Amino acid sequence: MIDLYYWPTPNGHKITLFLEEAGLDYRIVPVDIGRGAQFAPEFLAIAPNNKMPAIVDHAPGDGGAPISIFESGAILRYLADKAGRFDGVAADADAARARRQRIEVDEWLCWQVAGLGPMTGQYGHFHVYTPEDVPYAKARYRNEALRLLGVLDARLAGREWIAGATYSIADMAAYPWINVYDKAPLDLAPFPHLRRWQAAIAARPATARAYALARQVNPNAGQPLSDEEKKILFGQGAR
Structure with a gap:
């Protein structure tokens, strides 16, 4: 099982696109970035850059302890390697x-x-x-x-x-x-x-399924940001 720390943004959609295409078992852990959930200590433990998405794979291919991964590009590469799919390699390639x-x-x-x-x-x-x-x-x-x-x-x-x-x-x-x-x-x-x-x-059917998750996770997806949400999203400095 894979825990996907997600909010419906372009970077979040990248990972649901893959998971829906590959059919891997996963559950969504919402990270409400408009309310500052990305700064929670438990999230920072797996995503120190305080950005989503991130994943925790509880059944990695090496059979070891759960592994956490942050940064969408690294997550996609990991998942492609795990699933053995969507890596762009032709089936008949030497x-x-x-x-x-x-x-x-x-x-x-x-x-x-x-x-x-x-x-x-x-x-x-x-x-x-x-x-x-x-x-x-x-x-x-x-x-x-x-x-x-x-x-x-x-x-x-x-x-x-x-x-x-x-x-x-x-x-x-x-x-x-x-x-x-x-x-x-x-x-x-x-x-x-x-x-x-x-x-x-x-x-692609998997694309429709991935994007349908947006409203399920955040019913206000697409609505204007409040001043408080803008402050949280755009007003952070070093601290």
Whole structure:
């Protein structure tokens, strides 16, 4: 059994996408980030960066004690290794080819974690959440978000999935970060390959199941943040 410490955000969706696809047994432990649950000592013991998602696998493959993992990219890699699925490696690949396909997947997984997620998050912060207008920041992150979408669109030209031979953790990592903000949508018209890929993932039954969890866990998902929630989410410094 896997405990998934989760709240319905793009990074949270990455992990439910995998777990629903793979059919691994898991239970959700809600982490209400708007109320500061990410700063609870018991959560910090497994996620010292006070960010969700995190997991605890009570039945790791080595047969040892439960293992905790934080950071969404590390979780996806661990789960792909555990399940032996969605690692982008073709079923008929020999050892050398499998290594190369795995590297390809990890490249794009890191691309999402280091670029698409943080830059799109900053785009959303300055277009949706800030109380004042900051034109330079808005333009900076809009341009970078669009640049990254262009990179992804070019990558998807002539290929079904982002990396490797099959639907993989690279796709699961990127998908939740495409046009996250209803109040500040980005124009996807210039990106036909991305739109085709996005529609293919949206049509997967496991995707529907994963996203249905959002309202179950947080009935207020999608509602505006209160001032207190913004303070908790955006007002933390070193302490």
